[in-house]
Amino acid sequence: MPPSKLDEEYVQNSFHTYLKSSLTQAKVEKLIEDQVLASAEADLMISGPALCLYFAALRCTTNPPSVPLPRATKSAPPLELSADNCPPTFLGFLAVWGANVPRIQGLIPDHQHDLARIICGLQPLSIPPNPECAGIAADLRAVAIEISQRRTFQDRYANDLQAALDAGSSGRGLKVKTSFVPPPVYSDSLAPGSSGYGSKKLSPSPSSPSSVLSAFPSRTPSPMILTQDTPEIDFIRETLYSALAAVLEDITAFQTRNPHPLARLFKYDPPRAHFAAVSLAILEVATTEGIILPDQNAIMCVSAREIGGHKLTPDACPEPLRPFMIELISIGRDAQVMQDEDNEATIKAIERGDEDIPEPRFERVKVIIIDGVRVSRDSGEDGSRMRKRSLEGRAVAFANRVNALGLSISRIKAFRDREKEVFDVLGPHP
Template identity: 85%
Template sequence: MPPSKLDEEYVQNSFHTYLKSSLTQAKVEKLIEDQVLASAEADLMISGPALCLYFAALRCTTNPPSVPLPRATKSAPPLELTADNCPPAFLGFLAVWAATVPRIQGLAPHHQHDLARIICGLDPISIPPNPECTCIAADLRAVAIEISQRRTFQDKYASDLQAALDAGSRNGLKVKTSFVPPPDSSSASSPSSVLSAFPPRSPSPLILTQDTPEIDFIRETLYSALAVVLEQITASPTRNPHPLARLFKYDPPRAHFAAVSLAILEVATTEGIIIPDQNAIMCVSAREIGGHKLTLNACPGPLRPFMSELISIGRDAQMMQVADNDATIKAIEKGDEDIPEPMFERVKVIIIDGVRVSGDSAESGGRRRRGSIEGRGVTFANRVNALGLSISKINAFREREKMVFEVLGPRP
């Protein structure tokens, strides 16, 4: 008889217990500063869970890797999370994490510290840097992104951040985190500002409101792309539904984030929207025929990091598509029967399905997915997903987002 699966809520609560201690440890080791914990930068939704996975890998002593879980009571027997008792919803996360354990433990101590720094968006100290650290960080951040897209995680993350802030606080002074969970598709949006998604390292008095025209231009451009993505989902045939159509049925929060990320890719690769060599975006505008050209220099300071990353993603996505086309043409010219999977298509698969460790499995068009979770595809998908999470924290973008999904999104 197979072992019974652990309760999903119990595993969730255990993760948050470890997350609090991981954030506190990162604070002690100066990987994350108090002001970052307090400001609740958008990337903290990714680096926090990724650090938790990293510390768990360092502590792991079993083979195959497992996670010791906190005891429900003092008299309860010790319990470990394994592939046999893991709830199905978390099995993919556990598999990817388990694959990183021997890689992390095989690193030299100084490279392990570099890995933690990379997870937190800091530069590695070692010269030259170990490329394996970058690959492992991408895998951990990919899992962290999927975790952070879960509503149950978002609802509890503020208390995790606050616990880390309170740890070691002196003179009775308490700093309160400003983290506010992104609204789910079934609730009204909660107040936020662009500063909470991309807070500057130094305080700034500038607050962007919904009347800021630059936000309006970018917002309408993203909404237009989101409409295209949602139309592709709803227009797909019943016999062969769009992958996101299935995701909307069994995991609406993840489908919501995936749709936003695909909309970012739509903006990035639609000809004429992103103009990398001019650091500009040709935005949708109801008043200007042909659109409004918004340059990075004309963008308000708090919005500039967001726009800069969007332009950078556009530049890299366009180069990726060119490289994919060149590789396909070369394979055809050589008469190769095994046409390489385009990296750009791989990125979209990761955004929709998440990162997984699996053997080769048949995919559409006769292609086969690689068992490896390493590669540029994971890193690039992480960037797109991270930008999507950041968008969800900006009130000016999300204030009408719910309406877009309600009107154009797939019906349950």
């Protein structure tokens, strides 16, 4: 008789218990400062859960890897989360984590510390740095991104941050409060907990992305008349919305043949589908010829109402938005290089007469954005596996950058205000 699966809420509660202690430990080790915890920067939604996975890997003593869970009561027997008893919702996360446990434990202590620093966006201290650390960090951050996109995580994350802020405080002076506020629920049908990591799937009633999107307010957004006097953020927003339209139109086109993978995600996990659509829109902007101008460090914000577009540089942006603008341009520059490398690799494979044309890395990035990171099951010689692992690691790292920017943009009020309306108007219809 197979072992029974653990209760999802119990596993979820255990994760948040460890997340609080991991954030506190990172604070003690100066990996994360109090002001970062208080500001609740978007990247902390990624680095926090990734650190939790990292510390759990260091504590792991079993093979295959498993996670000891906090006891529900003092008299309860010890319990470990393993592939045998893991709820299906968490199996993908556990598999990626388990594949990285021996890699993490195989690092020397200095490189383990470097790995924690990379997870937190800090530079490694070792010279030269161990390249293995970057690949492991990419995997852990990819899992953390999937976790941070879940509504059940977002609803409890502020408490985790506050617990870390309160740890070690003397009680004197003003208490530092975290500023994190969960992003809005993107559909009236999605009450907190109705979808997310550790939550049950939605009922079969939303049979298509259009039916999910139709739960948004049924009102056409006021048209944006863009002129040279329009605030710069409106140009950026409308350019991203135009790209979002292209992403959603692509879903509709697929419905005539077979379901688009993003359409399936809208059906079963709308919050994650929302983030994936925003990230794909960022890629659309980054790879549309004539929008990203890397040589000029600028974006040509295109609007149907303004002939010729509107060139925008980071210096012209409001100061709080400049980091996002700089990263968007950088992603565009790197995406164009990636596509050129993919084309070159395909041409060389054809010239060699290879039967299996390698999957373009850029296409792999899109798959990761929609489906999340998965355990690679490459076969072949060790050299081939190492090469595939390197390519996969680079694809995961790039997808992480796009997803991180998507999470950041989704938290900006100026983007959120019209986003629900845009999804309703631009969403695919039967």
